[in-house]
Amino acid sequence: MLNMISYELLLFVLAPILILVFLSLDVLFLTWLERKVIARIQLRYGPNRTGPFGLLQPLADALKLIQKEDIIPKTADKVVFTLAPIISFVAASLPFMFIPFSKFFQISFIENALIFLLATSALSAIGILLAAWGSNSKYPLLGGMRAIVQVLSYEIPLVLAVLSIVLIVGSFKLTDIVEFQEKNTWLILLQPLGFLIFFISGLAEASRVPFDLPESESELVAGFHTEYSGMKFALLLFAEYIHLILISILITIFYLGGWLIPGIYYLENIAITIGNSFNIPSHISISILHFIILIIKAHIIIFLILWITRGTLFRIRVYSLPVFSWKGLVPLSMINLIITAILVVM
């Protein structure tokens, strides 16, 4: 009984802090990874002065950002300008409530997790719009408008691709989706088209490179965060990278089997034995194992995103951005939904 209460307490108070700390460290790591990968693709060295392989570079950057002066432009709407980074950070980290990091570890166990997940992940557009409007400057406004039309356009194929998964699995719980893949096969084999649609619209939602129009450096200086500096800029950057992590974790859970890998049962047994020797309950040691596998898989996806899109692709034009979604991805995802429904009935 006492054990149960302490586990609940852990889940309620410690887990959010742990996840936020993990996200912050992971964002720091990702900034390093992105710079390093892009540098190697472009035959440069990338950060290599601070620490081994330049691994301490993000820490140095963070320290620099903390020491920066907090500049608010005199024409800006001060309340909105200050609120925007906070809201975009909170909105970006909210979906992690509903993500199962393992079979037993999810902050909010609710029946309709998927709906809440989609709803909260779309909230980050509000933060961007607030930042763009509150700056009261021309480049941020243009960037913000582009960001909104991009998020709105690519939301629909994303949701339709997820709906095809719901059709196959028959549940809104993300743990059920992974369990289905445990019993049958990974959903990427059943939904190759859906995977492609989800991947592309996920890239657009996270505004990664072929769709990085909201902050295209060569046209709009820095887009919606042109006026931001110091920690406010850092929070906006955090929100963006957290969105990337979210999309890659979602791809992993929906299509690549979440924490499942071949031979997971042996690994679970090993984890339980190791856990027993330290007097850790078996569900906690399994949770840790699942968490590690999920995160490694998500980072492989992130590496692919950096490699395939950031390293090789170019930015698409703003005129073809929503058109590609409405004329290409939306009809395609509807057809995918119909085909999935027919196949499920058969």
Added chain:
Amino acid sequence: MFIFLIISFIFAIISLLLPRIFGHKKEEPEKNVPYECSILPFGDARVRYDVQYYLFALLFVLFDVEIVLLFPWALIFKNFANPIFILIEGIIFIMILLVGLIYAWKRGALTWRA
């Protein structure tokens, strides 16, 4: 659930307060001017933007509401007693959506006129 919300708010606010302690402050008249490629900004920054943005937002609202209606359909689909019935109903609904999309397409709502 709300604990996560509160904790992430606290997280964000603390990181915004950090520069108050470690940062420095130096007032200069030109520093707080909005950035505009090193010229002084003229006119209001809140310019009128293209109506096309509004059109796409309107389309999004329409399609999103219709997709919300598809959610319960997708949830009960697998375990429904009469699979052929629910399949045909769903296909009819998605076809209506597609016809709406094709209508918007033909009217030129999806073409960005610069």
